Amino acid sequence: MEIKLYRKSNIKYSLHDSIINKIEFSDDEIKFRLHCVYTYEEDKEHGYEATVKFTRINYEIDCNIYVFNRDFYCSDEGLFHGGKYTLNSFLNKYSNYEIEIVSEAYSYYSAIYEALLRTDEGYFSLIINIWCDGDIIYDIGEQLF
Secondary structure: OOOOOOOOOOOOOEOOOOEEEEEEEOOOEEEEEEEEEEEEEOOEEEEEEEEEEEEOOOHHHHEEEEEEOOOHHHOOOOOOOEEEEEHHHHHHHOOOEEEEEEEEEEOOOEEEEEEEEEEOOEEEEEEEEEEOOOOEEEEEEEEOO
């Protein structure tokens, strides 16, 4: 039996190249405040203010952030090491940060983002893995360009 996976999304916005300026969380949700999300319409790129919210999560168990010792995206290959953090421990360690999303992937209950972390200490590669039992909600604001 052959089954075809359809990759078409009902969301026309991409987080690729978006920058997470702030991560907020409560008991059962995580919110990414983004400088901009992108969409292509009529062969033209448009940017919008946005917030992405993940509902029905346990941020201490369901969200893991992997920080690696260097920026993979500017190098071809090589060894690396890093650390795995809960959301709370990541935000305690990195209080001044920007996270630029390089790629995004979604499966049944997971959202996975490969990203570039900018801190006062330098640039690092980052992977964010969120297990989300609820909805992922894009709150789209004003068009920027």
